[in-house]
Structure formats: structure tokens, C-alpha cells
Amino acid sequence: MGGTGAYLNGQQLVVVVQDKRGQHGNHGGGGWANLVEESGGGTVCVVQADGVTRTVSDSETATAPRAPVTLAAFTRRALSSPAALLHEARALGAFHVKWLLGGPLVVVTSPKVATVVLSKHFQADRFALNFDAKSILVHNGPQHKSDKQILLKLFNPPLSSSVSANRPSPLLDNLVDHIQSRLNSEVFPELSAASASSSIDLAPIFEELFVDVFALWSLGLDPKISTFNDDEGIKRREKIVDAKRCLANLTFIVPTGIAWYFDCLRTFVPFTEYLMLPGHHDYLIRRNGKARARIIIDAEYIEIVKEYKENNEKRRGGLVGALIDETLARQAQEQSEKSKEAAKDEPSEQSNSKAAVDEDNSAVAVLEIQVKDWENIFGLLEDVQIAGQMPLYSVVPHTLYLLSHNPAAQNQILSDLSKLSSTRSISRSSQPPILPSLETYILETLRTCPPLATTYSRMSATNRFKLPDGWNLPSKTHITVDLLSTMRNVDSFGSDADQFAPARFNGLLPYLPTYEVPTTESNAAVKAALKADDVAAVPLRTAFVPFGNGIYACPAQRLALDIVKIVVGEILRRFEVLPASTNNKAGNGCSDIIAGMDEFGYEHGGVLRHLEGCPVVVKKRK
Numbered sequence: 313m314g315g316t317g318a319y320l321n322g323q324q325l326v327v328v329v330q331d332k333r334g335q336h337g338n339h340g341g342g343g344w345a346n347l348v349e350e351s352g353g354g355t356v357c358v359v360q361a362d363g364v365t366r367t368v369s370d371s372e373t374a375t376a377p378r379a380p381v382t383l384a385a386f387t388r389r390a391l392s393s394p395a396a397l398l399h400e401a402r403a404l405g406a407f408h409v410k411w412l413l414g415g416p417l418v419v420v421t422s423p424k425v426a427t428v429v430l431s432k433h434f435q436a437d438r439f440a441l442n443f444d445a446k447s448i449l450v451h452n453g454p455q456h457k458s459d460k461q462i463l464l465k466l467f468n469p470p471l472s473s474s475v476s477a478n479r480p481s482p483l484l485d486n487l488v489d490h491i492q493s494r495l496n497s498e499v500f501p502e503l504s505a506a507s508a509s510s511s512i513d514l515a516p517i518f519e520e521l522f523v524d525v526f527a528l529w530s531l532g533l534d535p536k537i538s539t540f541n542d543d544e545g546i547k548r549r550e551k552i553v554d555a556k557r558c559l560a561n562l563t564f565i566v567p568t569g570i571a572w573y574f575d576c577l578r579t580f581v582p583f584t585e586y587l588m589l590p591g592h593h594d595y596l597i598r599r600n601g602k603a604r605a606r607i608i609i610d611a612e613y614i615e616i617v618k619e620y621k622e623n624n625e626k627r628r629g630g631l632v633g634a635l636i637d638e639t640l641a642r643q644a645q646e647q648s649e650k651s652k653e654a655a656k657d658e659p660s661e662q663s664n665s666k667a668a669v670d671e672d673n674s675a676v677a678v679l680e681i682q683v684k685d686w687e688n689i690f691g692l693l694e695d696v697q698i699a700g701q702m703p704l705y706s707v708v709p710h711t712l713y714l715l716s717h718n719p720a721a722q723n724q725i726l727s728d729l730s731k732l733s734s735t736r737s738i739s740r741s742s743q744p745p746i747l748p749s750l751e752t753y754i755l756e757t758l759r760t761c762p763p764l765a766t767t768y769s770r771m772s773a774t775n776r777f778k779l780p781d782g783w784n785l786p787s788k789t790h791i792t793v794d795l796l797s798t799m800r801n802v803d804s805f806g807s808d809a810d811q812f813a814p815a816r817f818n819g820l821l822p823y824l825p826t827y828e829v830p831t832t833e834s835n836a837a838v839k840a841a842l843k844a845d846d847v848a849a850v851p852l853r854t855a856f857v858p859f860g861n862g863i864y865a866c867p868a869q870r871l872a873l874d875i876v877k878i879v880v881g882e883i884l885r886r887f888e889v890l891p892a893s894t895n896n897k898a899g900n901g902c903s904d905i906i907a908g909m910d911e912f913g914y915e916h917g918g919v920l921r922h923l924e925g926c927p928v929v930v931k932k933r934k
């Protein structure tokens with residue numbers, strides 16, 4: 313078997329890395345070779361955990377390293393000298409260290425489990441993801457599926473016939489109210505006060521905004537501080553928001569090149585193993601005061617249960633209220649299905665009276681939210697808080713930062729915005745979202761700077777999954793798609809894949825969430841293109857996956873885009889955003905910035921961040 317690839321055989325790890333010229337890793341310097349301890353002749357590409365030589369292709373053999381190469385050793389090397397690893401990546405013509413190791417990369421994490429990072433070398437489009445999704449078993453199977461359905465329903469209310477592009481939803485409008493209220497009370501004044509001659513960092517402003525807003529919205533607290541007219545109410549609100557901020561507090565950001573280690577390894581290798589920190593995960597939590605923050609949030613959960621029990625009619629709104637409603641609705645539905653089933657099996661008179669009794673019982677039963685339901689509701693609140701806040705506080709400042717280097721795009725967006733009524737703020741329910749210049753800009757930002765580095769991991773249930781060159785992945789292989797590299801794939805995005813070119817999305821609006829693309833249709837298009845050996849014909853839409861795809865895909869895709877559009881639009885209407893320094897990458901539409909990704913890093917948890925917090929200069933518009 314030849315070519316770039318990797319496979320897992322029993323307890324052995326075999327990794328083959330191929331450089332651009334098709335040579336197995338003989339890239340001079342031997343840095344990578346040293347990593348696997350003089351693995352012979354500078355040909356580094358085969359690593360076997362058991363140290364036995366293995367034939368890689370019909371004509372080639374490669375010597376295994378003398379000592380077993382452990383995951384921790386890779387990681388330590390990457391952390392102790394990321395620069396060296398990056399250098400080696402460049403020497404191999406790879407854009408990203410991830411791609412040096414991954415082509416695709418298989419990491420053995422236990423004798424039967426491997427984590428695979430599919431990368432730039434692999435066309436990880438929707439075809440692959442859908443294919444995988446069909447044969448997938450998720451970690452917590454049915455519960456995950458049921459939770460996902462709830463979120464999809466809440467975040468994607470049915471289309472109203474009167475408003476074509478918008479989906480009215482008090483829950484989602486309430487989230488936007490929170491955001492608008494926060495922009496008005498803090499962000500606009502902060503930007504207005506900023507001096508036109510010195511720079512301001514956008515990232516912390518939006519990090520705070522989204523963490524706070526998601527805390528208040530998810531816990532059903534009011535957007536307007538004025539409604540907390542008693543001191544105690546204000547203090548409670550502040551305490552909760554502080555606690556959520558503390559829990560969101562990042563511990564470290566690593567350069568993009570080594571971020572994948574965290575994604576792949578943190579589940580399996582203790583922090584102490586590869587970070588050499590003076591303790592374990594709990595240590596980091598304690599050090600950041602997170603334990604206390606946790607207690608505050610848990611106390612709020614207890615309060616929610618108490619309120620519900622004492623006054624069911626007047627319970628909280630926001631996400632928690634919607635989840636309580638949904639839990640009760642589901643219970644009622646289950647009860648009614650059970651009664652119908654029972655009625656079918658019984659003679660009619662008896663069943664009528666029994667159904668009436670059951671109905672009474674079910675009325676009592678549906679008011680009882682069980683402990684496990686509360687746990688599930690609070691679990692979902694936390695998932696949504698994290699899943700919503702992180703990508704938003706990544707993509708909003710990044711979009712503005714890139715726009716600061718692109719005055720022409722900013723003018724075009726402003727002109728589109730000026731066509732909206734000047735007095736009306738941009739909202740979900742009232743404004744038809746036709747702002748092509750802004751939307752294509754956001755989509756291109758998501759493509760080139762995807763807020764999440766990878767998809768969640770999937771587990772293949774069968775061993776049918778084949779990678780290019782015939783590499784076979786055994787069943788129970790964890791599969792993670794590297795979104796950053798996938799969306800730079802030249803086969804999917806053309807030879808200008810490394811360029812920042814929003815125009816590539818012209819004609820593709822409105823954005824169709826990946827869960828709405830009919831699977832059969834996208835698969836048919838992709839299959840036909842692959843069969844004709846014409847990967848370029850794979851529709852661009854199918855390879856654009858910043859929100860992932862398949863059963864794990866982000867359930868809030870449309871909402872997320874609306875939020876980014878609203879926030880960026882509202883800022884641009886009021887402020888001109890200029891680059892903070894004149895080492896100027898302006899003028900080429902940001903391609904220099906996104907080409908090497910040198911300015912970016914991945915936060916623990918795999919969220920893309922600008923290493924300097926997106927410094928810009930803002931000037932209030934007249």
C-alpha cells in the first residue's frame with residue numbers, strides 16, 4: 313500500500329506521511345526524524361508502537377523507531393518546541409502542523425480506539441460526512457439524538473407563510489433583544505468613547521457580550537437591568553454573569569499548528585502528562601476560581617426548580633422556560649400515546665373509562681418534572697451556553713477585524729445597510745435579511761477562519777470506511793474532521809482556496825443550513841462528480857462545513873448567521889473600523905492575513921482566536 317495515509321492494525325500504530333513531491337518525508341534537516349528517535353535514513357514516515365518493521369508499499373520498507381513513540385512524546389515535542397514543528401511543516405510544504413502529521417493521521421488512544429483527523433489531503437465533504445453519519449453510533453446514542461431534536465426544533469421554528477425569510481420565534485427574538493440591549497448599553501458607548509488615534513481590542517468586548525448574554529438568556533433572566541429594581545435582584549444577576557464568565561475563562565491559547573493535540577488527546581492523556589503543569593484538570597479549575605462559580609450556577613438551578621414547584625404558572629422564560637415547556641409537551645405526548653396503545657388492546661367501554669382515568673393521571677404526571685429531566689435540562693443549558701458563546705465570540709470580532717483591512721468591502725456593506733430604513737435596527741423578525749455583501753463576507757470569514765477547529769468526533773460502526781489510497785479504518789474508529797484544512801481544499805474551493813474572496817458565495821444565498829440540504833441530493837451530486845473523477849465539480853456548497861454536517865451538525869446555523877449579521881451590521885452602521893497598525897495588509901482583501909494564519913491560535917477547546925485580540929481603530933460615523 314503506498315501513498316499518504318495511516319492505519320491501525322491491532323495494537324500497532326502506523327503513520328505514513330508524504331510530502332508534496334510524493335516522497336516519503338525525506339525533507340532534509342531530519343527534525344521530524346529526530347522526533348521519532350533516529351528512525352533510520354531520515355525516512356520518518358512509519359511509526360509502529362511495537363517497534364517492528366513493516367512494509368509500507370510493495371517496493372518500500374521503512375525502519376521503525378528504536379523506542380516506541382508515545383502520544384505524549386509527540387505532544388511534549390510540539391509544546392516544547394512548536395516553532396520547530398512549524399518549521400518542519402513548512403519544509404514539507406504543509407500549511408499546518410496538523411497536516412504534517414495528518415494525511416490523514418491516525419492516533420492510537422487505546423488498543424481498540426483511534427482518533428482520526430481527516431485533513432486537507434482528504435476531500436472531507438458532505439459526502440464523507442453523510443456516509444459516516446449513516447453508519448454512526450454516537451457516544452450516548454438515543455439521549456443525544458433526542459436532545460438534538462429538541463434543539464433543532466427550538467432553533468428552527470417553522471417558516472411562517474407571511475414572512476418568507478424569517479421564522480418568528482419569541483425565544484430567538486428574546487436572544488436578539490438581549491444582544492441589542494447589551495450593544496446599546498455597553499458596546500456602543502465603549503466604542504464611542506474609544507479614541508480615534510489609539511487602538512481597541514475587539515475580542516474581549518465580544519467575549520464578554522456573548523458569555524453574559526447567553527448566561528442571562530439561557531437562565532431566563534431579563535435583558536434589561538432596569539427591570540431588576542431591587543438591589544438584591546441586581547446583585548444576583550451580576551453574580552450569575554460573573555460566574556458564567558469565570559467558567560468561560562480560558563486557560564491558554566495555543567498556536568493553530570498544535571491545537572489538534574488538545575482536541576485529540578485531552579480525553580485520553582492527563583494534562584500533567586503533556587502540559588507538565590503542576591496538577592490535574594481540577595487544579596486548573598480551582599486555580600481559576602471555577603469551583604466557586606460552579607456553586608453559584610448550581611444554586612441558580614436549585615432556585616429554578618423551586619420557582620417551578622412553587623408557581624408553575626409563572627415560571628421563567630428564556631431557554632430554560634422553553635426546555636421546561638418542551639419536556640412537559642413530550643411527557644404529555646408520551647402519556648397520550650401510551651393511553652391510545654392501551655385503549656387499542658381493551659374492549660371499548662372499559663377502554664373509554666380507562667382512558668379518562670389515564671388522562672387525569674397524565675395531567676398529574678406531566679406536571680412532575682423528574683430529577684433526571686432537570687438534569688437533562690440543565691445539561692442542555694450548559695451545552696448551548698458553551699456551544700453558542702464560543703463560536704460567536706470568535707467569528708464576530710474576526711469578521712470586523714478582517715473588514716478593518718478591507719475598506720472597499722466595508723463601503724459596499726454600508727451601502728447595502730443604508731437601503732434599510734435608517735431608524736430601524738436590524739432584527740430577526742422585521743427585517744428581510746437581504747444584505748448580500750455582508751452575508752458573503754461572513755461566510756468567507758467562516759470558511760477561512762472557522763471558529764471551531766474540528767467537528768465533534770464520530771465513531772464508525774462498521775469497518776467499511778475507506779480513505780483515499782485504500783486506507784481502511786476499522787470499526788469503532790473515532791473520526792474528527794479538521795474544518796480549517798477541509799475548507800482550504802483546492803479541489804473543492806478552487807485554486808484560490810487560500811485567498812479571501814467573498815464573491816465565491818455570490819449566487820449561493822440564502823445560506824442553506826447543512827441539516828436542510830437533502831442528503832440524497834448532495835450525495836448524488838458528490839457521487840456523480842467523484843465517479844467522473846471531477847472533484848472540481850463537487851458543488852462548493854457541499855464542501856462548506858463551518859457548522860459541520862450529519863447528525864452532529866450545529867442545530868443553530870441560521871440563528872448564528874442572523875446574530876453575526878445583526879451585530880456586525882449594527883457596529884458598521886455606527887462606526888468605521890480601521891486597521892490598528894499600518895504594517896498594512898489592507899488592499900489585498902485580507903488574503904495575507906488568512907494565508908499563514910500566523911495571527912491566530914486555538915483556545916483550549918478548539919476555538920479560533922486572534923492572538924492579539926483583534927486590535928482595530930474605530931471612528932464614529934457622522
Ligand code: HEM
Pocket residue numbers: 460463695696699700701703704707758762763764766767768769858859860861862863864865866867868869871872873876
Ligand atoms: C457562527 C457561529 C457558530 C458556528 C461556526 C458553529 C459551529 C458548530 C460546529 C462545527 C459544531 C459541531 C458540528 C459537528 O460535529 O459536525 C456545532 C455544534 C453545536 N452548536 Fe454550533 N456553531 C455556531 C453557533 C451556535 C449557536 C449560536 C448555538 C446555540 C444557540 C450553537 C449550538 C450548537 C450545539 C448545541 C451544538 C452541538 C450539537 C450536537 O451535540 O450534536 N451553535 N456548532
